[in-house]
Amino acid sequence: MAKAEVRKDGSTAVKIKSTRRRIPAPVLPSEEEIQEAYDQCVNRGRFRNSVRSTIFILVVVAAVAVLISILVMPVLRIYGQSMNDTLSSGDLVLSIRGSSFETGDVIAFYYNNNILVKRAIANSGDWVDIDEAGHVYVNNTQIDEPYLNNISYGNTNISLPYQVPEGKIFVMGDNRDVSIDSRNTSIGCVSSEQIVGKIFFRIWPFSKISPI
Numbered sequence: 001m002a003k004a005e006v007r008k009d010g011s012t013a014v015k016i017k018s019t020r021r022r023i024p025a026p027v028l029p030s031e032e033e034i035q036e037a038y039d040q041c042v043n044r045g046r047f048r049n050s051v052r053s054t055i056f057i058l059v060v061v062a063a064v065a066v067l068i069s070i071l072v073m074p075v076l077r078i079y080g081q082s083m084n085d086t087l088s089s090g091d092l093v094l095s096i097r098g099s100s101f102e103t104g105d106v107i108a109f110y111y112n113n114n115i116l117v118k119r120a121i122a123n124s125g126d127w128v129d130i131d132e133a134g135h136v137y138v139n140n141t142q143i144d145e146p147y148l149n150n151i152s153y154g155n156t157n158i159s160l161p162y163q164v165p166e167g168k169i170f171v172m173g174d175n176r177d178v179s180i181d182s183r184n185t186s187i188g189c190v191s192s193e194q195i196v197g198k199i200f201f202r203i204w205p206f207s208k209i210s211p212i
Contacts, residue, residue: 074196075203076108076115082173082180083117086147086212092204093117093212095197101169103143106212108196109171111187115196118171118181119147122164129161130183134176137161152176156183164189 029037078091086106087093095108101120108117122128122138129137134151136143145151154176164170168189173179182189199212 074108076117076196076199078117081178082175083119084175085149086119086174087117087199087202090205091202091208093199094201094203095199097197099192099195101195101198103138104145104147106199107169107171107190108199109190109194110196111194116187117199118173118179118190120169121172121182122170124164124166124168126164126170127161128164128170128182130156136172147174148176149174150177154178154183155180157185158183167191169195 074095074097076093076095078087078093079089081089083106101107101123103121103123105120106117107120108115110116121136121143126138127140129140130153131137132153134153136145162170168191170182170189171187172181172183181187201211202208
């Protein structure tokens with residue numbers, strides 16, 4: 001603030017009074033506060049690293065699961081009624097790749113850009129016969145089929161007895177009355193090149209999770 005003062009000689013002097021305030025000295029943090037702030041920074045860094053590591057692990061696990069499902073154990077969805085009551089439409093199942101199958105194994109195979117699921121009955125060179133009641137014989141011996149709820153001659157138009165061609169598998173659906181399978185020339189026997197794998201486990205629905 002400026003203040004005018006008249007001197008004895010008649011001159012005027014101006015006094016300027018400073019209005020600046022004193023700036024208090026900065027308060028430095030204590031050693032404990034510095035250590036706490038440092039620990040917080042370290043913990044945030046650890047948390048970010050932990051999140052990144054977790055995301056990386058999840059991505060790797062997902063990638064491995066996808067590769068396994070494609071290359072080793074494809075997951076398949078069941079459509080239709082040809083495998084009732086063993087498998088129902090909408091079931092999700094796991095299959096495992098292979099080339100050797102026994103009578104009674106459930107297998108998946110390609111047919112006209114679709115994947116069908118049937119049960120292996122006989123291998124190449126075997127003789128298959130079916131009587132009018134629907135009982136199945138392989139090499140003149142009736143096979144035991146505890147997985148069937150009913151038997152039927154079904155839609156059969158091949159000449160019986162029938163010898164399975166070399167490199168082929170004779171397959172039939174468990175719902176013998178409606179299944180179109182190797183008993184009919186429209187499907188025929190399945191070659192090894194067609195086979196996706198053996199069905200071994202149902203994973204959906206949860207209430208029916210079980211080995212096949």
